Amino acid sequence: MTDTTAQGAPVLQVTDLSVDFAVDKKWIPAAIDVSFEVHAGEVLAIVGESGSGKSVSSMALLGLLPKNARVTGSIKLMGHEMSEMSSSRVREIRGNEIAMIFQEPMTALNPVYTIGAQIVEALRLHTMMSPTQAKDRALELLTMVELPDPLKAFNSYPHQLSGGQRQRAMIAQSLSNDPVLLVADEPTTALDVTVQAEILDLMRNLRDHLHSAVILITHDMGVVADLSDRIAVMRRGLIVETGTVREIFSNPKHPYTQELLAAVPHLGAADSTGEEIDLTAALAAATGNEDAIAVDAEELARREAANKRALEIAERAQRAAEVEGTTPILELVDVAIEYPKQGRMPAFRAVEGANLVIRPGEVVGLVGESGSGKTTIGRAAVGLLPVVEGTLTVAGVELTKRDPKKLRSLRRKVGMVFQDPSSSLNPRLPVGESIGEPMFLAGVAKGDALQKRIEELLDQVQLPRSYRNRYPHELSGGQKQRVGIARAISLSPELLVADEPTSALDVSVQATVLELLQDLQSRLKFACLFVTHDLAVVDVLADRIAVMRRGAIVEQGTRDAILRNPQQAYTQRLIAAVPLPDPDKQRERRELRALLLDKS
Secondary structure, three states: OOOOOOOOOOOEEEEEEEEEEEEOOEEEEEEEEEEEEEOOOOEEEEEOOOOOOHHHHHHHHHOOOOOOEEEEEEEEEOOEEHHHOOHHHHHHHEOOOEEEEOOOHHHHOOOOOOHHHHHHHHHHHHOOOOHHHHHHHHHHHHHHOOOOOHHHHHOOOHHHOOHHHHHHHHHHHHOOOOOOEEEEEOOOOOOOHHHHHHHHHHHHHHHHHHOOEEEEEEOOHHHHHHHOOEEEEEEOOEEEEEEEHHHHHHOOOOHHHHHHHHOOOOOOOOOOOOOOOOHHHHHHHHOOOHHHOOOOHHHHOOOOOHHHHHHHHHHHHHHHHHHOOOOOOEEEEEEEEEEOOEOOEOOEEEEEEEEEEEOOOOEEEEEOOOOOOHHHHHHHHOOOOOEEEEEEEEOOEEOOOOOHHHHHHHHOOEEEEOOOHHHHOOOOOOHHHHHHHHHHHHOOOOHHHHHHHHHHHHHHOOOOHHHHHOOHHHOOHHHHHHHHHHHHOOOOOOEEEEEOOOOOOOHHHHHHHHHHHHHHHHHHOOEEEEEEOOHHHHHHHOOEEEEEEOOEEEEEEEHHHHHHOOOOHHHHHHHHOOOOOOHHHHHHHHHHHHHHHHHO
16 A cells, blocks of 8 residues: 555546435535545545435445435546436446445345346346356356355355355455446445454455555544545535545544544553553564564653543542452353244354353453354343353342243343444334333333433433434434433443444444443443444443453453453454554554464
């Protein structure tokens, strides 16, 4: 990757692109005078929050906007003005010269056709290939995207592949006709950190191999630092700043860019003394790879934010000392958890031999890849899954035997914040009713007392009291998650289980939700099991970290012990896969990850 723009005419040149939508007989702007260009072999990252206009701009390039959209300005592909082309010519270009990788492959791929059939269809629509030639080309593409068994993937349906494999298959389909421009819209958001690292490596190798121009649309600044050459920052439909990746990360000019970068959680931001951790160096030392990177002494210097971080760390240490020796809120002893038999599907054991303790007021991060068993433990902790072996005790309630009375008493002591706030709230209920429902059903409050309590909870999660009469669809993602948090703490739980509560949110919204959770936990003193695959997020919140792999807890300890001196090879690889919002440090991290993978 270089900071210099590729030589020659741009593959795509966008000038004064504006997109408006007709709503209630008014034109509402979504993108305003957007201008950028991208050259062959170059990655341009377009970053910003949801609603900033980045995805709308890319859809305009492909002619995929709805009928109520109005597009003005110039879009030139290889020097040819697309606005002057016929609709049939645009359809020919789409999927042939311009291809798109969507955020969620499960919804982008057709569930009733095999992967092979979908790639063959794309090939035969745009070329004169025979079915046999198209199949050979499809297998070649599936091999190119490094699927372990291309023939098996060719004959598989989307639901039969893992998330990472589906994303690779969709990339293969996108590359089927050697596009000159590839638009990747949040291509790694729905993936685990290790799978994300693999997809980023794949996209980097394909970019170098095919020399295509790439537009990367994302809000993940670690992904931007890993893959991009230049960055365009969007806010409220406008491009507010552009520059090379190093210019934007090292010296952002616009206040919004500065806010965006400041909101990114940094893995290893500070140790117990408040000093910033160079986690790549620490990881290299822990794994015996000190020579793999050159550590700049200046990178270890205290940063301006370290003082605040030091206070947070000191509070954690004091909290840990206070809870030591107290009766656990959550205790797992040699626990095995199974998903029950359904029809012809046998019972599936998702967790085996798990031991974990969470004490009052303590935050424990449970991390690992998808399928490792993290969410299974969280669901068991709130009584949603049975324990088939061992002992699970939550807030003094022993859950090994499925006793309905015990489960009812547990409901008042445990709250849960779900991953997707949109699907966890009833769309037919106003926000106030969603928050008040647990208290009403538990008989804790009713009438005026219930209404007063709802207002207090809205205050606690920093939402206006007037929002009690709004419906979920009227709120943003961050606001809906605040409602979910208010509902979870409505019964003053002793334990809060947070299952990926920020993974569906933009980075700046994620930062505010994390600050809210920290503040609430500090004031209300509930214990928290924080389930996530994002180590940078759990680093902000957790006192201790437990690492899961294939249904087993493979390592656990204090935050500093796990992040600074991981003992298990799996934990080391997990940390090395986390992209850093710094292009130079990310290059070092990528090199170290390659060494760890070679050793495994």
